[in-house]
Amino acid sequence: MSLKDEIAEQPDVLNRLLTEQWPRVQEIAAALKTQSFDYVFLAARGTSDHAGLYAKYLWGSVNHLPIALAAPSLFSRYGTPPSLARALVIGISQSGQSPDIVSVIAVGHRQGRPTLAITNKPDSPLGQAAKWVVDIAAGAERAVAATKTYTAQLMAVALLSVALADDADRYAALRQTPEWVAQVLAYDETIRQIAERYRYMEQCVVIGRGFNYATAFEWSLKLKELAYVVSEPYSSADFQHGPIAVVSQGFPVFAVVPDGAVFDDQLALLQRLKHDHHVELLVISDRREALDLADTPIPLPAGIPEWITPLVDIVPAQLFCYYLTRAKGFDTESPRGLHKVTKTQ
């Protein structure tokens, strides 16, 4: 299995979660409802941290649950962890092996809190430390850069939200995700051609907001770890609180701006960037007004509910990073300086 195969496998992986894992997710949600907690304390690193960002917005808006993203070093290095009273403690990790993430779950357990792991390896130290485990069941991921385990983690987060809200309409909408992902996978040849233009790009910024704040972080990380592009992710709001100063004429700005509650704010920023700062825009969107501003438009299928878009719009971004990496002549399977499992303390 190569990186390209793993990207292509995503509709199947998501289908498996929607069918085979869904009963178990419903059982876990039912068990969680018997627990007493007021917020979620969530630990993750790298790509898994971006799934945590998605949870912050989805569970925050749909399930009204505030999410505190853990500072793992408070647990693993400072030895004086916060009190987790009233928290549901969650760890997300593909491998389930990073000791700092496991230590957060272990502290939650010692403090008598409910604990949940979302992982591709239920038998890992993380899976063993947690009371409940959602198995993302993505199969072995061999490429160092995570792709199918990222969308599978997002799907696990989405299924937990749907099960906690007991919302049949949302489940029905989510069932369409594999088909939407298959539709964007069909852009393969178009995106291969698009990537050529960026062969000599050394830096860029990536803009996303709300549910797709996570997409901006994940796209940016893939640009770094595969194509060695120095890319920084921002919400359209944070970007205007300082970092916008870095852009000048021709500076590449990538943006993921599907229709939804933050679309108008994001469109206003893109208009300002194009008309006042004359940047180069690469835009992933289902809205004509945003695509028309772009030097490089990547259209999304119409009609995807905003809360589901992160599972779909990262896929053209993955393909883009894959082809950019090939255009630059780098190794798509084993980027320099990285290993599949990173064990930080």
Place this chain on the structure above:
Amino acid sequence: MSLKDEIAEQPDVLNRLLTEQWPRVQEIAAALKTQSFDYVFLAARGTSDHAGLYAKYLWGSVNHLPIALAAPSLFSRYGTPPSLARALVIGISQSGQSPDIVSVIAVGHRQGRPTLAITNKPDSPLGQAAKWVVDIAAGAERAVAATKTYTAQLMAVALLSVALADDADRYAALRQTPEWVAQVLAYDETIRQIAERYRYMEQCVVIGRGFNYATAFEWSLKLKELAYVVSEPYSSADFQHGPIAVVSQGFPVFAVVPDGAVFDDQLALLQRLKHDHHVELLVISDRREALDLADTPIPLPAGIPEWITPLVDIVPAQLFCYYLTRAKGFDTESPRGLHKVTKTQ
């Protein structure tokens, strides 16, 4: 008042907080102790968000309080904010004017939660929305890039921690901060010379961890908004979960690595970056082992407790950004594309 004057004014600003504002901070801490809450829900953007990061580590380790950093758009755009049961709700903003930050405090108030603002403008919408207000009393800040209001926000966060813990030893240690800051301000001419080397630098990464994760973010933001350098902040742990792939021979890595609980981890990363990846290192530290690895070492005064170092070690970073901006011929007072007050929704 120019940016340079505001940087130089920091010992006076910190002294004022330590003396004139300290009684009021103690009153607020006493009032907070009568409230019932299990965690802090904190909203901020830009530089103020970095003061929030410092709070996450300091209050987490010393006061055992978990901190959830808010996603303001859930309040201002999605209209479905999380339930803030059991939270102390805090907003940090120099100007107190950004509507999205004010909306988080307003929702906290409507849900009957205790609310606190940390601001340089107690009469602002943020100050008026919150039940308690810590005035950072930094005086007017005219330069667009925040410097003295950042260290003043850190001091407000530190004073609240000390008052909540009722710890006279920590207060005594904090009283030495203005003197330590004055000591690093004396590096002025050395740092002016150091900055020359980076005249043509277009991108870099900035590494910090634990208490100084905030320093990495703030240093990186100053590099962007003043010197237009594309710089990305990382914890030494997160950096190894992917982004390390961007570095190659000669790539500039800035690191703030004072002695303390995460020093050994950070030193190991710097050794790996120097010996395996042959990067260019600029290091702020009080430890010889770290400074000896650096192409450009910036020594810190010895003996500063780790939890206080963020108030001191950002100062040489501010001077560095100031002189780098001058070396590049940019405007230190009004960076392109920015205004002093940014009102995001």
